[in-house]
Amino acid sequence: MPFQSKSKIVFLLCLLVFVFSACQQTPKNDKSSNKTNNKQEQLSKKTTSQPSSVNNKQLNTANKLIASVGDEAIAKVDFKKIYSVHCIACHGPKGNMSIAGSKALTKSKLDLASIVAQVYHGKGTMVAYKGTLSDAEIVAVSKYVKELQQ
Numbered sequence: 001m002p003f004q005s006k007s008k009i010v011f012l013l014c015l016l017v018f019v020f021s022a023c024q025q026t027p028k029n030d031k032s033s034n035k036t037n038n039k040q041e042q043l044s045k046k047t048t049s050q051p052s053s054v055n056n057k058q059l060n061t062a063n064k065l066i067a068s069v070g071d072e073a074i075a076k077v078d079f080k081k082i083y084s085v086h087c088i089a090c091h092g093p094k095g096n097m098s099i100a101g102s103k104a105l106t107k108s109k110l111d112l113a114s115i116v117a118q119v120y121h122g123k124g125t126m127v128a129y130k131g132t133l134s135d136a137e138i139v140a141v142s143k144y145v146k147e148l149q150q
Contacts, residue, residue, distance in 0.1 A: 054114050054117040054118060054121070054123070058117040058120070058121050059113050059114065059117055061117065061120065061121075062113045062114070062116035062117035062120060063113050065116055065120065065135050065138065065139060066112065066113060066116055066139055068135060069135050069136045069139045073136040074136055074139055074140045074143070076136070077136050077137050077140035077141075079137070079140040079141045079143070079144040080144065082133065082137055082140070082141045083141055083144055083145075086129065086132075086133070086141075087141070087145075090102035090125075090126070091103075091104070091105050092104075094106065094148070095145065095148035100125055101124055101125040102124075102125065102126065105145050105148045105149065106148055106149060107149075108145075108149055109149070110149075111146075112142060112143065112146050115142040115145050115146060116138060116139060116142045119133075119138050119141060119142050119145075120138055
């Protein structure tokens, strides 16, 4: 087997380990954890009916970020590639999956600023992408997520 093929296999295995370790699902036979998860799900259902689940400071940061990134910079971003690398493991290829505590993006009612805030700052089990993605990448993938809602 050529060296490049071996390195691709090693990379894919590392990626799979990362994805599975990020999922952190609770075992089904742990009754005490299930009770806690049920309470968290009920609380989550109450809070997700609100139009935004981020605080004002995060929204202000998101609005500044959106305003600072021009359409030209956003057009240069391969948002589908970013989504497939960073988002698909928990939200699925069409945004309709809820894995590892994530929400189905197709059911979300969040506005663009709230989506940008969550991508930038993170929320729950979702990591913050501030410093990992550029501002243009964050806004571009957030606009793509907004499109998935429709």
